[in-house]
Amino acid sequence: MSNALAFLVNTSIVLLTVAAMEGVAWAAHKYVMHGWGWGWHKSHHEPREGVFxxxxxxxxxxxxIAILLIYFYRNGGPLLWVGVGMTVYGFLYFFxxxxxxxxxxxxxxxxRNGYLKRLVQAHRLHHAVEGKEGCVSFGFIYAPPPAALKAKLKKLHGGSLKNSEAAE
Structure with a gap:
């Protein structure tokens, strides 16, 4: 494979992995973190004490997982680039x-405006619910419009919620 083609293939794998990771993160957040993994995730829905x-x-x-993929496939192959894509997603998540x-x-x-504001609003609406049930907006890089999330919360819960005004 030529260098140019290898670059395109590897870059495509990284970008597809970043996109796929949003789906993986959404599912993990909704079904694991707000399901059987609530024991770890609960700390995120409570006031934080300390740095971690x-x-x-x-x-x-x-x-x-990303480190293992990069280490074991460091000599090349698609899984190396999947590990790189997971790492890129991790940096986006952290940021x-x-x-x-x-x-x-x-x-x-x-x-104050734009898509980053929408992400913050959506995540605040996620935190507007006490406990693990009835939350909305489980993604980290994609956020539905806040109006749609507020409507869903109203349908699920009826009245006012904690922190719902924070998404204004």
């Missing part, structure tokens, strides 16, 4: 979710 929360173990698990949405950085940036 038990929920951060999920990032360690996904990073471990958007931990950094912008939850302000876990030493500096604050609050988006």
């Amino acid at each position: 929360e038990r929920n951060d173990l999920y990032a360690v698990v996904f990073a471990g 958007v979710h931990d950094g912008i949405t939850h302000q876990r950085w030493p500096f604050r940036y609050v988006p």
Whole structure:
């Protein structure tokens, strides 16, 4: 395979993996973290004490998978690039979710408009529900429109919710 074709194939694998990881993360968030894995994820829905929360173990698990793929396929092959794509997604997650949405950085940036604001609003609506049941917006890089999420929350819960005004 020529260098140019190899570059295109490998780049495509990385980009497809990043896109696929949003689906994997959505499903893991909805069915694992808000299901049988709530024991780790619950810490994310409570006030944080310290720098880390038990929920951060999920990032360690996904990073471990990516590290293993990169290590065992470091001599080439599609799974090397899947590991790279998972790593890129992990950086996006860290930047958007931990950094912008939850302000876990030493500096604050609050988006005032655009798509980053929509991500923050959607995640705040996710946190507007007490407990693991009846939440909305399980993705990290894709966020449905806040109006649609508010309508879904109203349908699920009827009245007002904690933090729902925070998504304004």
